Amino acid sequence: MGNQASAGRPPQVSPEHLRPSPKVSQRAEFDERALRRAILERRLAPCTRGQDEASPHLDECPICMLNFPGGLNRSSCCKQPICTECYLQVAPRMSSRGVSCPFCKKDNYTVGYFGPPSAAARAKARQEEQLALASARKEPEPARGN
Ligand SMILES: [Zn+2]
Ligand SMILES: [Zn+2]
Numbered sequence: 001m002g003n004q005a006s007a008g009r010p011p012q013v014s015p016e017h018l019r020p021s022p023k024v025s026q027r028a029e030f031d032e033r034a035l036r037r038a039i040l041e042r043r044l045a046p047c048t049r050g051q052d053e054a055s056p057h058l059d060e061c062p063i064c065m066l067n068f069p070g071g072l073n074r075s076s077c078c079k080q081p082i083c084t085e086c087y088l089q090v091a092p093r094m095s096s097r098g099v100s101c102p103f104c105k106k107d108n109y110t111v112g113y114f115g116p117p118s119a120a121a122r123a124k125a126r127q128e129e130q131l132a133l134a135s136a137r138k139e140p141e142p143a144r145g146n
Contacts, residue, residue: 013039017046020085030092038094039084045073045113047084056122061086063102071116077106087111 018036019025025032038044050066051058058067061083072081080103082090091099096108117125 013046017048020047020088024085024088030088034094042113045071045084050083073111073113075101075103076110076112077101078104082111
């Protein structure tokens with residue numbers, strides 16, 4: 001299980017991951033060909049099926065709360081992860097025009113896909129999450145003034 005980059009080889013995306021699940025494709029109107037191209041060109045994460053169970057090898061989409069292998073898209077503005085299916089519901093035209101970021105509300109929402117995060121980046125994210133949880137637990141309820 002090496003971590004070798006497969007440079008020079010065409011990206012391997014199985015055909016079933018080039019389109020979202022029926023529940024999304026029925027609801028959102030989007031250009032399926034453009035989507036397929038974006039995934040093959042690695043501009044969007046493949047539409048892998050999210051899993052309910054969290055795992056150190058998966059990344060959670062904060063919108064649908066499902067866990068995905070292979071890394072998620074990230075917003076250019078605030079670097080928040082989002083799975084391709086949720087992205088399509090936010091920006092069905094895959095264009096930033098008139099779309100604001102679902103996280104920070106900045107206009108012209110765009111995402112990028114950079115592949116799965118490195119083990120180090122994942123460990124750091126997990127650590128930050130743990131710290132955030134711990135401090136949230138420690139924090140006393142704000143005193144009610146009146
Ligand atoms: Zn999602
Ligand atoms: Zn944002």
